[in-house]
Amino acid sequence: MSNTPLRLQQRFRNTIYQHHYSIRTEQTYWHWIKRFLYFNHKQHPAKLRAADIERFLTHLAVDRQVAPATQNIAFNALMFLYNKVLRIEMIGIQAKRAKKRVNIPVVFTRAEVSQVIANLPADYQIMASLLYGSGLRLSECLRLRIKDLDFDQNTITVRQGKGNKDRVTLLPPNLIPKLRDNILVSKSVFAHDIAGTTMSYALARIIN
Structure with missing residues (x-):
C-alpha cells in the first residue's frame, strides 16, 4: 500500500465525513480554505502560522469589508483545517474584527x-x-x-x-x-x- 499522503482536499473531505458535517458546510469551509491558500500564495497550510491566519482575517475585515458572520465562518473553516485535519493547534488568534452592522430585518407579509x-x-x-x-x-x-x-x-x-x-x-x-x-x-x-x-x-x- 502506498504511503503517499492524501492530498489536502481529500484529507479535508475525509475529516468532514468523520464528523458528519453537512454538504453545505463542506462546500463553505473548503471555499474559505482555498481563499486562505491563494492569499498565502498556495503555500501548504502546515508551513503557515497563526500570524498568517491573522493577516488573512484582517484582510477580510479591512480590505474586503465582509460582514462579521462571514469573517467568523472563515475563522471556523481555518480552525477546522488546523485542529481537525492537520492536527496543528492554533490558539490566541488576534485579528481585526469586522464591524457588526445593525440592520432592521425585512419580513414579508x-x-x-x-x-x-x-x-x-x-x-x-x-x-x-x-x-x-x-x-x-x-x-x-x-x-x-x-x-x-x-x-x-x-x-x-x-x-x-x-x-x-x-x-x-x-x-x-x-x-x-x-x-x-x-x-x-x-x-x-x-x-x-x-x-x-x-x-x-x-x-x-x-x-x-
Whole structure:
C-alpha cells in the first residue's frame, strides 16, 4: 500500500465525513480554505502560522469589508483545517474584527409571500411553498423523496438534515393536492421512460 499522503482536499473531505458535517458546510469551509491558500500564495497550510491566519482575517475585515458572520465562518473553516485535519493547534488568534452592522430585518407579509410564489415558474412554486410552509432548507427540499411525505399525518420526515440529524416537520395541508398531482406526473414520466426497457427480473419486480 502506498504511503503517499492524501492530498489536502481529500484529507479535508475525509475529516468532514468523520464528523458528519453537512454538504453545505463542506462546500463553505473548503471555499474559505482555498481563499486562505491563494492569499498565502498556495503555500501548504502546515508551513503557515497563526500570524498568517491573522493577516488573512484582517484582510477580510479591512480590505474586503465582509460582514462579521462571514469573517467568523472563515475563522471556523481555518480552525477546522488546523485542529481537525492537520492536527496543528492554533490558539490566541488576534485579528481585526469586522464591524457588526445593525440592520432592521425585512419580513414579508403573507400576501407578499403569496405574490412572490405566484410569479415563480410552475415547477418551482411547490418547492417555494414547502420552504415557506414547512421551514425546510433548500438542500433538504431538493433531497425529499416520496416516502418522506406522510399525507395521513400531514408531516415531512427530513433525513440527514443539519448536523446529520433526522427530524419531522409540518406538511401544509393545502399543498397535498399539488404534491399528489406532481407524484402522478412523475410516475407517468417514469413509466414512459422505462417502457420497452429490458431489466433483470429482480430489478423489474422492485420497480413494479
